[in-house]
Amino acid sequence: MGKNGSTHTPRKAARIGRAKAGPTLDLERYVPAFVTFIANKLSRSATVFYQKHFGINVTEWRIMSLLAIEPGITASRICHVIGFDKGPVSRTLTMMQARDLIAIETDPRDGRSHSVSLTPKGRAIHDEVIVAALERERRLLSCLRKEEREILIDLLRRVHANLGAVTSQTEP
16 A cells, blocks of 8 residues: 555556557647637637627527528528527527517418517627628638638538538448
8 A cells, every 4th residue: 555545556546547649630630620629719709709799699690690691591490500409599599589689480381380580670780790790700811812712612611511421320
């Protein structure tokens, strides 16, 4: 037994705390990590900025921007486009409705379906935020030449379209 009553010797304790060396990711080249890190940092800074200047968070902004493009869409469509689960989207929609940013209406032909639209107040906030959002994008991409920005957008579209290669149920 060790001095402090432990059954582990210092050498054994060191071995317990360390895993055998094996393969590691190159975080400068592993695309899923890179995309996640960029998205997390952009989302966090956007939430701070949008909350401070407009009183909304980044999830609310994503929903508002989608509703400006597709007025009257369903919550399931919102989930599909932005890639969020139903629960967080539903909670966000409820909070947005309570703040009069959106209107949720039951489809008269199908009482189970609801359409979501921006209210005039929501549209006004959207129209203010979009100016700031586009400026943030401009500053983010300012390190790229115009043709590089177009290539980046094309590559991101192609990767987005190929997500099924890793999100399908049949993946090994």
